[in-house]
Amino acid sequence: MTKPRFDADSANLLEDLIRRARAAGADAADALLVDGASLSLSTRLGKPEGIERSEGGDLGLRVFVGQSMAMVSSTDRSPAMLAELAERAVAMARAVPPDPYCGIAAPDAITHDWQDLDLCDPVEPTAEELIEAAQRTEDAARAVAGVTNSDGADASWSRSHVVLAASNGFVGGYSVSRRSLSVSVLAGQDTGMERDYDYHSTVYGSDLEDPALIGRRAGEKVVAKLNPRKVKSQSVPVIIDPRLSGGMIGSLCGAISGGAIARGTSFLKDKLGQAVFAPGITIVEDPHLRRGLxxxxxxxxxxxNQRRELIADGVLTTWLLDLRSARQLGLSTTGHASRGTGGPPSPSPTNVYMQPGSLTPKELMADIRQGLYITSLMGQGVNGVTGDYSRGAAGFWIENGEIAYPVSEITVAGNLKDMFRNLTPASDLERRHGIDAPTLRIEGMTVAGI
Structure with a gap:
């Protein structure tokens, strides 16, 4: 495998910090450094409205004295501050109660070989290029007949360099970049106004969609929402737009996170190795997608870390574990630890997607006599302990297999255990968000309206 390059000076700095911590009395330590730069701007009604550029860096030190842990972070990298940082962290660790599950990996558990995933675009855009892209996006949205106003368009670029070192011998790093375009526009007048948006985010600027396409989609979406109706409360099939369908997978990932499982606060806590989705449903996690978000x-x-099927033919195959949650459960880590410089690791998924089905979205809704196509969800009404699900929604009413008219001011409700088992994916998977699913059909959800 070809390792991504990282700054040797940064690695040397972290290793020196760890040596200082060990000299101050730490039994083990690790350190994380993140350097970054970003440029973002906004336009509204064709004129630049704001521009921001930031550059900075931060480092975090985590030390262990016996089974007690402490963390400190700083933006100052002077030798005097590093010495103070190490001594302060060790003093803090001696003052806190022990945690039998904390600690870094054993030397024989760390990796020494990994792939270059092409995560950093070497091209940095100019402010003028970002302004032009934002203006083109907004112009295309405002050109759609029926669009009456704009919240503006945003264009951004960022690049970060990450280096991790530990007293177990691990040292590694990589760089990541991001380019994004978004626009939000309005249609209608006075109390009949509607708002919608569109956006695209990629690792490489060259992979971004045409700004005119992003803008046109936003304009068409908001115009289609004009003059919404209300519907009667009833139980119907629901279709979830791909812009939102990844939320179902996000709920799954939260429910199988090691912390929730160890605490017993997940509605899936007893479901490992059991069917939680319908047969044929497969959900893949792949941390090694080239240029993956x-x-x-x-x-x-x-x-x-490695590619794995979280759900295989409907069956839950794994938890998402870091070292601490794995020790709590008497298992081995699955390589899902994620962290910043100011906090300890916790489990987190990487690129996750549901494999597509065989039916097109049109075929998926063809037999629906009455149903709801959801394009917008509001609120955070998901109970991770029970699986109860209730959120505000808007979208389009389906009659006889066709989109009939826009609807709003409704609530959709169910339980994720039932929703997972009664879910059917369409064939239109696109990997656009990092956690993705195709258009989804869920049977028998409660729609609360008038």
Whole structure:
């Protein structure tokens, strides 16, 4: 495998910090450094409205004295501050109660080999290029007949360099970049106004969609929402637009996170190895997708990560574990640790997607006599302990297999255990968000209206 390049000076700095911590009395330590730069701007009604550029860096040190842990972070990298940082962290660790589950990986558990995933675009755009892209996006949205106003368009670029080192011998790093375009526009007048948006985010600027396409989609979406109706409360099939369908997978990932399982606070806590989706449903996690929005070559504890099927033919195959949650459960880490400089690791998924089905979205709704096509969800009404699901929604009413008219001011409700088992994916999967699913059909959801 070809390792991504990283700054040797940064690695040397972290290793020196760890040596200082060990000299101050730490039994083990790890350190994380993140340097980054970003440029973002906004336009509204064709004129630049704001521009921001930031550059900075941060480092975090985690030390262990026996089974007690402490963390400190700083933006100051002077030798005097590093010495103070190490001594302060060790003093803090001596003052806190022990945690039998904390600790870094054993030397034989860390990875020494990983892939270059092509996560960093070497091309940095100019402010003028971002302004032009934002203006083109907004112009295309405003050109759609029926669009009456704009919240503006945003264009952004960022690049970060990440280096991790630990007293177990691990040292590694990689760089990531991101380019994004978004626009939000309005249609209608006075109390009949509607708002919608569109956006695209990629690792490489060259992979971004045409700004005119992003803008046109936003304009067409908002115009289609004009003059919404209300519907009567009833139980019907629901179709979820791909812009939102990844939320179902997000709920799954939260429910199988090691912390929730160890605490016993997940509605899936007893479901490992059991069918939680319908047969034929497969959900894949792949941290090694080239140019993936959530890709990374190793996890935040220096553990190898890998492609795996979280759901295989409907069956739940794994938890998402870091070292601490794995120890709590008497298992081995699955390489899902994620962290920043100011906090300890916790489990987090990388690129996750549901494999598509065989039916097109049109075929998926063809037999629906009465149903709801959801394009917008509001609120956070998901109970991770019970699986109860209730959220505000808007979209389009389906009659006899066709989109009939826009609807709003409704609530959709169910339980995720039932929703997972009664879910059918369409064939239109696109990997656009990092956690993705195709258009989804869910049977028998409660729609609360008038």
């Amino acid at each position: 959530r890709s990374k070559p190793f996890d935040a504890e220096g553990i190898a």
